[in-house]
Amino acid sequence: MTTSAPESTIDLISELLVETFEIPSEEVRADARMLDLLTDSIMIVEMAMVLQERLGLKLAEEELRDGTLAEFAGVVDARRTAG
Incomplete structure (x- = not known):
């Protein structure tokens, strides 16, 4: 898995x-774990x-749970460039 993206x-x-999930912008960092940002299955x-x-x-869903935002x-x- 890569650790950076454009x-x-x-x-x-x-x-x-x-905007959609109302996560405070100061919490949305490249090193933040996705599971910490998206805190429930919904x-x-x-x-x-x-x-x-x-x-x-x-x-x-597993892809959204694993790893950091970056x-x-x-x-x-x-996926965007492959498609």
Whole structure:
């Protein structure tokens, strides 16, 4: 798993976390664990649905639970460029 991603992918996910899930912006950092940001299973499912709608990417809930924001953004970015 990569530990970095282009800023645009991190920005997009960060924006969703702040605006859609009302996570305080000071908590949304590249090194923040996704499981700490999306604290319950409903949030995880909603984030997967929003990303599928916005980017056309189907992501497993496990991908949203594992790793940091930067690592998750790397996964999303790899999928965006591969598709």
